[in-house]
Each structure stands twice: as C-alpha cells, then as structure tokens.
Amino acid sequence: MMERREFLWSLLWGVAAGAVCVGGEEAWGQTTRPTGRGLPSTEGLALADDLQALMQVDPKKVRYRIGVMTDPHFALRDQSLDFKALRFAPWIVGHHLRTLHQMGRLTGRKVDLLLLPGDMTRDSEPWNHAAMLRMLKALPFPTLVVPGNHDVQKVWMPKENWGVREVVAAYRGRIGGYDSALPYYAHEVTSGLMVIGLNSSDTPDGTLRDTWNGRVDDAQVAWLKQTLQRHAGKKQIFLMIHHTLIPHHPANREDSGHLWRNFHTDNADAILKLMVDYQVPLVLTGHHHIQRVQKHPAWPVTEIVTSGACSYPSQIRILDLDASGQLLQIYSLGLPWPILIAQIAQAARQDTFWYPPDKPNDPKALIAFLHGQPSDRRTLLKLPNMRILR
Numbered sequence: 001m002m003e004r005r006e007f008l009w010s011l012l013w014g015v016a017a018g019a020v021c022v023g024g025e026e027a028w029g030q031t032t033r034p035t036g037r038g039l040p041s042t043e044g045l046a047l048a049d050d051l052q053a054l055m056q057v058d059p060k061k062v063r064y065r066i067g068v069m070t071d072p073h074f075a076l077r078d079q080s081l082d083f084k085a086l087r088f089a090p091w092i093v094g095h096h097l098r099t100l101h102q103m104g105r106l107t108g109r110k111v112d113l114l115l116l117p118g119d120m121t122r123d124s125e126p127w128n129h130a131a132m133l134r135m136l137k138a139l140p141f142p143t144l145v146v147p148g149n150h151d152v153q154k155v156w157m158p159k160e161n162w163g164v165r166e167v168v169a170a171y172r173g174r175i176g177g178y179d180s181a182l183p184y185y186a187h188e189v190t191s192g193l194m195v196i197g198l199n200s201s202d203t204p205d206g207t208l209r210d211t212w213n214g215r216v217d218d219a220q221v222a223w224l225k226q227t228l229q230r231h232a233g234k235k236q237i238f239l240m241i242h243h244t245l246i247p248h249h250p251a252n253r254e255d256s257g258h259l260w261r262n263f264h265t266d267n268a269d270a271i272l273k274l275m276v277d278y279q280v281p282l283v284l285t286g287h288h289h290i291q292r293v294q295k296h297p298a299w300p301v302t303e304i305v306t307s308g309a310c311s312y313p314s315q316i317r318i319l320d321l322d323a324s325g326q327l328l329q330i331y332s333l334g335l336p337w338p339i340l341i342a343q344i345a346q347a348a349r350q351d352t353f354w355y356p357p358d359k360p361n362d363p364k365a366l367i368a369f370l371h372g373q374p375s376d377r378r379t380l381l382k383l384p385n386m387r388i389l390r
C-alpha cells in the first residue's frame with residue numbers, strides 16, 4: 001500500500017502538473033482557436049541535432065567556423081502566438097545564441113562569425129532592435145546581418161519603427177557589418193574568404209513598402225558586379241540575402257500568381273547569373289522559414305536556407321570550412337525541449353499560410369516541407385578551388 005507521505009507527494013505533483021497544463025492551455029487559447037487538427041504530436045519531430053557530431057570534429061581541421069541563425073523575429077512585449085512571433089521567441093533566440101556562444105567549450109572549436117540573414121525583429125520595433133543589438137554585442141565573435149522585410153519600414157507599420165537607414169546606422173562593425181551609409185557591404189572575414197551582404201527588403205524608390213516581396217535594386221546589382229569583378233577568383237565568396245534565389249516550391253515562381261512568390265527575390269536570376277559568371281558557389285538566405293541545402297538545377301550554385309529561429313523546426317547551423325577552403329561541412333542544431341518543439345509544430349499547423357499551397361490540409365506535408373531531407377540539415381559541400389590559403 002502507498003505510504004501516507006508518498007500519497008501526499010503524488011497528490012502535490014498531480015496538482016502542480018495540472019496547473020501547468022491548465023496554464024499552458026489558457027495561454028495557448030488567448031490567441032489561437034482550436035482547429036480540430038489534434039494535439040501536438042511528436043511524429044516527424046526526430047530532428048537531427050548535430051552537437052555530438054560537432055564534438056567529434058578535430059578542431060585543427062577547421063579553418064573557419066560560421067554560425068548561422070536567421071529570422072528570430074525577436075519580439076519583446078509580444079503577446080501573440082502566431083507562427084512567426086511566438087511569445088517565447090526570446091527564450092528560443094537566447095538558447096540558440098548561448099549554444100553558439102558556448103560552442104568552444106562544448107565542442108573544442110569556437111565559432112568565428114555569426115551570419116544572420118534578416119528578420120531580426122517582429123516588425124522593426126526600436127526596442128526589439130535594441131535587445132537584438134545588446135545580445136549580438138555580448139557574443140565573443142562578430143555578426144553580419146542583412147535586413148529582412150520585418151526590419152524595414154512598411155506602410156502597415158507604426159512610423160516610429162525603424163527603416164533600413166536606422167538599421168544600417170545601428171548594426172555596424174562587429175555588431176552587424178555595416179561600414180558606410182549603404183545597405184550592402186563586402187567583407188573579407190578571414191584571409192581569402194569574403195561575405196557579401198545584400199539588401200532585398202527595401203529599394204530606394206520605395207516600391208517594396210507595401211509588400212513583403214524582395215528585389216535587389218539596379219544600383220546594388222551594379223555594385224555587386226563591380227565587387228565581384230575585383231575579388232572573383234582570388235577569394236572564396238559567399239553571398240547573404242534575405243529573400244531566396246532558388247525556387248523551393250512551384251508557388252515561389254514569379255508567374256505562379258500565388259502569395260508564396262514573395263518568398264523569392266524578383267530578380268533572382270540576375271544575381272544568380274553574376275554568381276555563375278564570377279564563380280560564387282554559395283548564397284545564404286532566410287525568409288522562407290524552411291531548412292534547405294538546395295543546388296540549382298542547372299547552375300553551379302547552392303542556396304542554404306535556414307529555418308526561422310522562431311518557428312518550427314527552429315534550427316541554426318554550423319558551417320565548417322576546412323583548411324583547403326574547398327570543403328564546407330554543414331551541421332544543424334535544434335531545440336532541446338520536445339514539448340516546445342511540439343508546440344511550435346502545432347502553431348505551424350494552425351497557421352494555414354505556411355501549408356504548401358498544393359497540400360493545404362495535410363499536416364504531414366507541412367512538417368515534411370519545413371524539414372526538407374536529411375541532407376538539408378547535414379551535408380558536405382565541395383566549393384571551387386580559389387587557392388584561399390595565403
């Protein structure tokens with residue numbers, strides 16, 4: 001028979017667990033309506049987490065280690081629970097940044113640089129940028145950012161929210177990368193490796209103010225061409241831009257007539273053509289909130305899309321460049337809390353916007369689309385030989 005003390009303890013635990021459940025449901029119910037899709041399930045949630053693999057890497061064989069986190073949509077004071085602005089986004093962003101901060105202690109090889117390809121904030125609120133800048137400043141390595149569509153002035157945002165000019169003025173030097181008044185830059189981050197940051201979220205003529213679509217303005221394309229002419233063949237060059245360059249779904253194509261074309265950069269082919277002409281093998285993007293390592297079907301270009309930090313499957317990446325500068329090993333790291341992953345998956349399911357347009361009622365298709373294949377999370381890329389060792 002159960003001892004009296006054991007019984008009291010079990011009763012206490014039962015009440016406590018019930019309180020947590022009720023609290024959770026109540027909080028969830030504030031902003032989301034039940035859809036009848038069922039409770040969060042763990043099916044499909046066995047995400048690759050490559051921390052163990054990273055612990056087995058020989059640090060001497062890593063020439064340069066890049067962390068990638070995108071689309072945190074950082075949202076202090078935010079009480080909404082939609083897929084992109086989760087109330088617990090600050091916790092998740094904090095977790096990912098702590099993981100990157102501690103990478104040296106955890107694996108024996110520290111991170112050298114963080115790339116953050118946009119949507120730093122919920123809607124470019126000054127206080128969210130201030131918090132993001134404070135966190136980036138606390139990191140022991142520099143960060144390069146590019147603006148996402150949520151980091152620039154849109155017609156539906158309050159006037160006090162930052163535009164691209166304020167972003168460029170604030171995310172400077174080792175906390176963002178900007179070094180002039182222009183919203184794009186080229187930095188040699190280590191000997192022989194250059195990162196070019198482009199702005200696809202705002203144009204000087206203001207034509208992107210009423211859309212979340214992306215385009216690279218003509219002056220920037222001309223600057224990119226000049227920059228590549230100067231450095232191509234001498235350095236390994238990676239591009240970073242918020243909107244994607246390779247379609248990941250038929251609805252991404254400009255002629256699809258579907259809203260999902262706004263994930264894609266309007267003049268992506270102009271950028272891709274320059275990449276091919278000047279042997280730029282890699283572009284890092286965000287915006288689509290999917291995990292992909294996607295080779296272009298015809299051209300020698302690979303796009304790495306990293307899933308939104310704030311949304312399912314909330315992964316960050318580690319990119320290890322080897323001593324030859326020709327091999328790039330890509331790892332993915334996720335969240336350690338299955339219940340949180342399940343909650344984020346549930347948020348994804350409740351937001352019909354994120355369902356693949358051809359499968360609008362299929363939760364399994366949604367989860368599969370967001371995940372991609374195992375090779376979208378961990379893979380080895382061969383880069384062109386640029387003789388980057390000097």
Ligand SMILES: [Fe+2]
Nearest residue numbers: 071119287308
């Ligand atoms: Fe985003």
Ligand SMILES: [Fe+2]
Nearest residue numbers: 119148149287
């Ligand atoms: Fe975006």
